[in-house]
Amino acid sequence: MLRRRRRGARTALPLVGALAVTAGAVGCESPVPFHRPGEGRPDAPVVGLGGAAPYVGPRPPSPARDAAPPVAPTGGRVYAATGAGMLAPAARDLPRRVYVGTGRALHVVDPLRLRVVGRVPTGGAARVVPSWDMRRLWAADTRRGALVPVGPGGRGRAVPVPDPAGLYFTPDGELALVLSRRPRRVGIRDPRTMAPRAAIPLPCAARHADFAPDGRLIASCTAAGTLVAVDVAARRVARTLRLPAGARPGDVRLAPDGRAFYVADAARGGVWLVDAATFAATGFLRTSPGAAGLAVSRDARRLFVAGRGVLAAIDFRTRRVVARRPLPGRAAPVLGGVSSDGSALWLAAPSGVVYALSTASGRVLHRIRVNGRPTSLVVHPQPGRYSLGGTGLYR
Numbered sequence: 538m539l540r541r542r543r544r545g546a547r548t549a550l551p552l553v554g555a556l557a558v559t560a561g562a563v564g565c566e567s568p569v570p571f572h573r574p575g576e577g578r579p580d581a582p583v584v585g586l587g588g589a590a591p592y593v594g595p596r597p598p599s600p601a602r603d604a605a606p607p608v609a610p611t612g613g614r615v616y617a618a619t620g621a622g623m624l625a626p627a628a629r630d631l632p633r634r635v636y637v638g639t640g641r642a643l644h645v646v647d648p649l650r651l652r653v654v655g656r657v658p659t660g661g662a663a664r665v666v667p668s669w670d671m672r673r674l675w676a677a678d679t680r681r682g683a684l685v686p687v688g689p690g691g692r693g694r695a696v697p698v699p700d701p702a703g704l705y706f707t708p709d710g711e712l713a714l715v716l717s718r719r720p721r722r723v724g725i726r727d728p729r730t731m732a733p734r735a736a737i738p739l740p741c742a743a744r745h746a747d748f749a750p751d752g753r754l755i756a757s758c759t760a761a762g763t764l765v766a767v768d769v770a771a772r773r774v775a776r777t778l779r780l781p782a783g784a785r786p787g788d789v790r791l792a793p794d795g796r797a798f799y800v801a802d803a804a805r806g807g808v809w810l811v812d813a814a815t816f817a818a819t820g821f822l823r824t825s826p827g828a829a830g831l832a833v834s835r836d837a838r839r840l841f842v843a844g845r846g847v848l849a850a851i852d853f854r855t856r857r858v859v860a861r862r863p864l865p866g867r868a869a870p871v872l873g874g875v876s877s878d879g880s881a882l883w884l885a886a887p888s889g890v891v892y893a894l895s896t897a898s899g900r901v902l903h904r905i906r907v908n909g910r911p912t913s914l915v916v917h918p919q920p921g922r923y924s925l926g927g928t929g930l931y932r
Contacts, residue, residue, distance in 0.1 A: 607620060607621065607622040607623040607624075607920075608620045608621040608622060608623070608835070608836075608879075609623070610793070610835065610836050610837035610838075611836055611837070611838070612793040612834075612836055612837025612838040612853055612854075613792065613793025613794040613795070613837055613853070614793070614794070614795065615750070615791055615792070615793045615794070615795050615837070615932070616793050616833060616837040616931075616932070618920070618921055618922045618931075618932060619833075619835070619837070619919070619920045619921045619931045619932070620835055620836065620837075620879075620920060621835045621836075621877065621878050621879040621920065622877060622878060622920065623920040623921070624877065624918060624919075624920050625671060625918075625920075625921065625922055625923070627670055627671060627672060628671045628918035631671070631672075631917070631918045632647075633647075633648055633649065633877070633917075633918075634646060634647065634648070634654075634917055635648050635873060635883055635891065635914065635915070635916055635917075636665050636674060636687075636913075636914070636915045636917060637885060637891055637907050637911050637913070637914055638659070638663065638664065638665045638676065638911065638912050638913035638914070638915075639889075639907060639908065639909030639910060639911055639912060640661055640663070640680075640909060640910065640912055641658070641659070641660065641661065641909065642656050642657060642658050642659060642908075642909065643656070643657040643658075643659045643665060643674075643676055643687060644656055644907040644908070644909075645657065646891060646905055646907070648876070648883075648893070648903070648916075651903055651905055652905065653905065653907055657676075657687055657691060657692050658692070659676040659678060659685050659687065659692065660676075660678040660680060660681050660683065660685065660695070661678050661679055661680025661681060663677055663678075663679045663680075663702075663912045663913060664676070664677040664679075664701075664702075664703065664704070664912070664913045664928075665677070665687075665913045665914075665915045666704040666705075666915070666924075666926045666927065666928075667915065667917055667918070667919075667924040667926070668706070668728070668924065669706040669710040669713075669728050669923050669924055669925075669926075670710065670923065670924075671917070671918050671921075671923070671924050672688070673686050673687065673688045674686070674687040674688065674915065674917065675687070675704055675731075676692075677698075677701040677702070677703075677704055678695065678701070679700060679701060679702065681695070682697060682698060682699050682700055682701070683695040683696060683697050683698055683701070684696045684698050684701055684704065684715070684731050696730070696731040696732075698715055698717075698724065698726075698731065699717050699719065699720065699724070700717045700718050700719045700720075701715050701716075701717065702716050702717060702718050702742070702743070702744040703715070703716035703743065703744045703745060703746060703756075703926075703927065704716070704926045704927075705746055705748075705754065705925055705926035705927055705930070706728055706923070706924065706925055706926045707748075707752070707769060708748060708752065708923070708925065708932060710728060710923060711728070712725055712726070712727075712728060712734070712769065713725070713726040713727065713728040713731060713926075714726075714746075714754060714769065714926075716743045716744055716746065716756060717742075718742035718743075718744070719742075720738075721738065721739045721740070721741060721742045721743075722736045722737060722738050722739055723736065723737040723739060723743075723754065723756075723767055723769075724736050725737070725769070725772075735772060737767060737769070737772050737773065737774070738774075739756070739758075739765060739767075739774065740758075740761075740763070740765065740774065740777060741758030741760070741761035741763050741765065742758055742759075742760060742761070743756035743757060743758045743765060744756075744757070744758075744759065744787075745757045745759075745786075745787055745788045745789050745927065746789055746927065747789040747790055747791050747798065747925070747927070747930060748791065748925055748930075749766070749791065749795075749798075749813055750791075750795040750813065752769065752770065753766045753767060753768055753769070753775060754766070754767040754769055755767075755789055755791075755798055755811075756789070757786035757787060757788075757789055757800060758786070759785045759786060759787055760785070761779075762779060762780050762781075762782070762783070762784040762785060762786065763777055763778065763779050763780065763786070764777070764778040764780070764786060764789075764798075764800065764811065764816075765777050765778075766778075766816055776816045778811065778816055778817065778818065780800075780802075780809060780818060781818075783804060783805065784802050784804065784805060784809070785802055785803055785804040785805075786800045786801070786802055786809065787800070787801040787802065787803055787828075787829050788800070788801040788829060788830055788831040788872075788928075789801075789831070790831045790832075790833060790840060791813070792813075792853055793833070793837040793838075793853055794853075795813060796812070796813055796814070797810050797811060797812055797813055797819070798810070798811040798813055799811075799831060799840055799851070801828045801829050801830070801831050801842060802821075802828060803826075803827045803828055803829050803844075803869065805821070805823075805828075806823055806824065806825055806826040806827065806828055806844065807821055807822050807823040807824045807825075807828055807842075808821070808822045808824060808828060808831075808840075808842055808851065809821055810822070810856065820856070822851060822856070822857070822858055823858075824842045824844055824847070824849035824851070824858055824861075825842070825844030825845060825846070825847035825849055825861065826844055826845045826847075827844045827845035827868075827869035828842050828843070828844040828849070828869075829843060829844065829869050829872070830842070830843040830869075830870070830871065830872025830884075830928070831843075831872070832872055832874055832875055832882060832929055833875070833929075834850075834875060834879065834896060835875055835878070835879025835896075835920070836879065837853070838852065838853055838854070839851060839852060839853065839859070840853060841872070841875075841882055841896075843864065843869065843870050843872045843884060844864075844869055845867055845868060845869045846863060846864050846866065846867050846868075847861050847862070847863065847864060848861070848862045848863075848864050848882070848884075848894065848899060849861050849862075850862075860899070862894070862898075862899030863899070864884070864894075865886060865890070865892060865901065866886045866887075866888065868886065868887045870884040870885055870886050870887075871884060871885040871886075871887075871911050871912065871913060871914045872884050872914065872928065872929075873885065873891075873914030873915055873916050873928065873929070874914070874915065874916035874919055874928065874929035875896065875916070875919070875929070876893070876916060877916075877918070877919060877920055879896060880895065880896060880897070881893040881894065881895060881896060881902055881903075882894045882896050883914060883916050884914065885907075885911035885914045886911070887910055887911065888910075889906055889907050889908065889909060889910060889911065890904055890905070890906055890907075891904070891905045891906075891907055891911065891914065892904045892905070913928070914928070915928065915929075916929070919931055
């Protein structure tokens with residue numbers, strides 16, 4: 538029978554599916570219990586993301602799905618829970634999908650059948666981010682100033698948010714952090730409802746970020762050529778780092794040992810190394826012109842850097858570029874993330890072609906065409922205990 542909603546429980550999404558409404562109107566009862574987000578067993582799979590949905594028992598083991606056992610990374614402690622096949626309990630039964638934002642809509646791609654299987658209108662969504670618990674996605678509509686919750690059941694009600702350029706979640710899952718360029722700040726919000734709680738003014742407009750081992754948010758301001766360390770608990774900017782003239786920092790990734798940050802720079806065509814303890818630039822690795830997207834391999838040994846026509850690989854241990862592979866086209870692609878088993882890296886070209894590269898050889902494995910110009914790409918779900926937001930940030 539229908540469970541009574543827990544006191545104080547809130548949701549960011551409306552009820553999904555007419556079945557529940559119809560059953561209530563005629564006096565029928567659901568054969569499975571319904572819960573709102575945050576209720577029910579923590580390891581129970583969700584059937585419909587986007588509102589109250591039934592929790593059902595897991596499907597019988599599938600030889601194809603469970604053939605590859607989890608493999609712990611050997612490259613360092615930061616990504617110890619993001620190895621091949623190490624999916625969190627709540628993510629194990631989620632459908633494997635690649636979500637492609639094209640500005641006006643979110644295209645849903647099945648990476649097994651290699652075709653578009655859905656389309657969700659999201660307005661001017663420029664970025665798509667998995668929630669902390671990976672049970673839903675949030676599409677950032679920068680055109681209308683809103684965050685739109687999305688799940689297999691469709692989209693939910695948009696939440697007004699000024700210029701949501703980037704969305705992140707604190708490692709404990711207690712706060713959502715929205716990077717805005719107008720006004721320049723970090724908006725602190727409820728991670729489930731996106732209701733505002735507080736704001737931290739920034740000295741520059743930030744979009745990309747990652748978290749330091751001590752919990753600080755390290756954000757990059759591209760136009761200002763600056764990195765900002767934000768103490769979220771103290772609600773203040775703790776440090777700033779101005780990179781050399783001409784630098785345009787973009788995507789940020791923490792090294793597996795937690796000692797350094799790698800910061801992509803499209804203008805200089807490479808990656809800056811920034812010491813995590815002293816917050817000082819310690820070096821620069823040239824990879825390719827237009828270096829923008831960053832992704833960590835499943836074994837946490839390599840950092841993939843996507844630039845104009847080139848995918849470079851950096852060895853975390855030696856801090857050297859160990860490979861350069863050609864990419865289709867001359868423009869810098871949108872980088873989405875590494876497949877759950879670690880064999881493929883998903884990217885999207887401005888022409889509307891989504892493709893997967895072999896992480897071992899760099900060979901193009903698959904190509905899928907979508908309508909529109911891709912602005913964001915997300916492989917979901919991915920291994921990890923939780924999502925920190927951004928593109929492919931998991932721990």
